[in-house]
Amino acid sequence: MIGPTAASTLDEVTNDPYALAVDAAAALKEASGVASFDVALVLGSGWVPAADAIGETITEFSTAGLPGFAPPGVAGHTGRVRAVRTESGRNALIFLGRTHLYEGRGVEPVVHGVRTAIRVGAGTIVLTNAAGGLRPETQRVGEAVLISDHINLTGASPITGATFVDLTDLYTSRLRDLAREVEPSLAEGVYVAFRGPTYETPAEVRMCRALGGDMVGMSTALEAIAAREGGADVLGVSLVTNPGAGLVGEPLSHEEVLAIGRATAARMGDLLAKVVGKL
Numbered sequence: 001m002i003g004p005t006a007a008s009t010l011d012e013v014t015n016d017p018y019a020l021a022v023d024a025a026a027a028l029k030e031a032s033g034v035a036s037f038d039v040a041l042v043l044g045s046g047w048v049p050a051a052d053a054i055g056e057t058i059t060e061f062s063t064a065g066l067p068g069f070a071p072p073g074v075a076g077h078t079g080r081v082r083a084v085r086t087e088s089g090r091n092a093l094i095f096l097g098r099t100h101l102y103e104g105r106g107v108e109p110v111v112h113g114v115r116t117a118i119r120v121g122a123g124t125i126v127l128t129n130a131a132g133g134l135r136p137e138t139q140r141v142g143e144a145v146l147i148s149d150h151i152n153l154t155g156a157s158p159i160t161g162a163t164f165v166d167l168t169d170l171y172t173s174r175l176r177d178l179a180r181e182v183e184p185s186l187a188e189g190v191y192v193a194f195r196g197p198t199y200e201t202p203a204e205v206r207m208c209r210a211l212g213g214d215m216v217g218m219s220t221a222l223e224a225i226a227a228r229e230g231g232a233d234v235l236g237v238s239l240v241t242n243p244g245a246g247l248v249g250e251p252l253s254h255e256e257v258l259a260i261g262r263a264t265a266a267r268m269g270d271l272l273a274k275v276v277g278k279l
């Protein structure tokens with residue numbers, strides 16, 4: 001039987017899904033010595049080597065000591081967070097890795113970084129990922145593509161209850177325009193999000209192409225939704241590291257993804273630094 005104490009604890013949790021982010025935000029301010037951030041970046045697979053270009057490190061530490069953060073579960077995702085001062089004088093919070101839905105810890109840990117970032121002041125969230133390319137006719141491996149929209153096939157949402165959040169301009173068009181001012185050659189595409197951890201079957205890849213998808217991956221969509229729910233603007237960028245399964249060539253390995261990240265780090269770091277400089 002659930003007693004009155006247990007029930008009231010459960011009520012507290014379900015009534016305020018952000019309580020943990022408020023706690024984490026307080027701990028993060030304390031640990032970083034930075035009272036407020038302007039922007040947060042989530043660096044996905046292949047993007048971590050780009051971090052150094054974004055600005056001068058103020059502090060870097062493990063998220064393990066912060067309330068609500070899951071330990072890292074994937075190579076290339078460090079479980080560390082860095083407070084940075086950019087050349088343009090902005091305070092940037094950089095997550096050097098993320099939690100994925102396929103790790104099986106549920107949706108909350110997936111969006112906890114974004115919710116925490118918003119509660120330390122970040123009004124802009126930059127979400128990066130490595131992704132499969134669904135348009136090998138026009139996409140090159142190692143190319144960055146701006147996310148214009150997504151199709152969420154994870155079957156999950158970070159929002160519970162009758163909160164009908166509008167996602168019309170989820171990946172803020174103003175931020176995409178700004179990214180193209182920095183790098184006019186950037187293409188845009190629709191990101192299809194799966195739960196993973198398998199890559200798609202060739203039939204699923206054909207389905208994604210038929211649905212209007214341009215990239216496919218296992219992250220970003222839920223974080224973008226949580227960011228928008230929290231009132232932040234979102235910029236999403238995919239690093240295309242492989243053609244989707246069955247389109248051409250061989251199946252990919254995670255090690256290759258990380259290698260492509262290392263090979264493109266200077267270019268991607270330069271892109272992120274310039275975009276953040278224009279915010």
Ligand code: 8IG
Nearest residue numbers: 130131132216217218241257
């Ligand atoms: I890197 O082809 C990377 N991540 N779902 N499919 C999915 N995720 C990916 C892929 C891919 N490549």
